[in-house]
Amino acid sequence: MRKPGGRVLIAPSILSADFANLERDLHRIANADWAHVDVMDYHFVPNLTLGLPVVEALQRVSPIPLDCHLMIEDPDRWAPAYAEAGAHSVTFHIEAARDPRTLAKDLHAAGAQACMALKPGTPFAPYEELLDVVDMVLVMTVEPGFGGQSFMADQMPKVREVREAIGRRGGQIRIEVDGGVAASTIEQCAAAGADVFVAGSAVYGAEDAAAAVEELRGLAQACAGHR
Ligand SMILES: O=C(CO)[C@H](O)[C@H](O)COP(=O)(O)O
Numbered sequence: 001m002r003k004p005g006g007r008v009l010i011a012p013s014i015l016s017a018d019f020a021n022l023e024r025d026l027h028r029i030a031n032a033d034w035a036h037v038d039v040m041d042y043h044f045v046p047n048l049t050l051g052l053p054v055v056e057a058l059q060r061v062s063p064i065p066l067d068c069h070l071m072i073e074d075p076d077r078w079a080p081a082y083a084e085a086g087a088h089s090v091t092f093h094i095e096a097a098r099d100p101r102t103l104a105k106d107l108h109a110a111g112a113q114a115c116m117a118l119k120p121g122t123p124f125a126p127y128e129e130l131l132d133v134v135d136m137v138l139v140m141t142v143e144p145g146f147g148g149q150s151f152m153a154d155q156m157p158k159v160r161e162v163r164e165a166i167g168r169r170g171g172q173i174r175i176e177v178d179g180g181v182a183a184s185t186i187e188q189c190a191a192a193g194a195d196v197f198v199a200g201s202a203v204y205g206a207e208d209a210a211a212a213v214e215e216l217r218g219l220a221q222a223c224a225g226h227r
């Protein structure tokens with residue numbers, strides 16, 4: 001089991017980067033742990049961002065591993081290609097997956113970590129047994145689709161529930177939070193048991209993105225140490 005107080009990871013979302021300068025903006029966050037890439041398809045969410053060809057291009061130039069968050073329909077069909085492209089981790093939404101157990105195995109076979117994401121209205125309990133096959137659980141702290149939304153503190157009990165389930169079962173499973181994570185909200189996420197923190201507007205909206213990453217890491221690490 002991952003010990004409470006283990007290393008926290010900061011994953012800035014390039015959703016808030018300058019899409020005309022993605023390579024430059026990846027290098028602005030080279031001190032972060034992962035670059036979070038939000039893939040949206042106009043169907044699972046009412047927004048469209050980027051897809052596999054762009055992820056393949058980012059993979060060639062990124063100084064840090066890519067953490068792909070797929071907000072798409074039919075991830076069983078489309079997600080493994082993101083793993084084959086070299087993404088470190090590939091997140092599918094449990095609401096969209098037909099056979100999440102097989103999908104997680106397919107992602108592992110293609111060389112990526114597998115993560116299941118839960119929208120704010122999706123309970124964790126029906127999916128607890130999938131902890132056997134995933135490396136990470138993403139608890140959304142906004143409705144997926146857009147950056148810059150307000151953090152939903154009412155998702156913290158779900159983070160605690162996932163952390164407790166991981167503790168009961170053992171294993172090295174991370175919990176990621178995504179949406180509205182900033183200096184003012186990250187500590188409650190860490191205190192609830194999250195250890196991977198996605199932040200888009202809080203990092204790219206800062207004057208110095210690298211300094212914002214360090215600030216978030218410091219706040220989360222201090223809190224994780226007291227869990
Ligand atoms: O998945 C997402 C939206 O669906 C983004 O990763 C998330 O919203 C990050 O942006 P911000 O930190 O500005 O909320």
Ligand SMILES: [Co+2]
Nearest residue numbers: 038069178198
């Ligand atoms: Co995301």
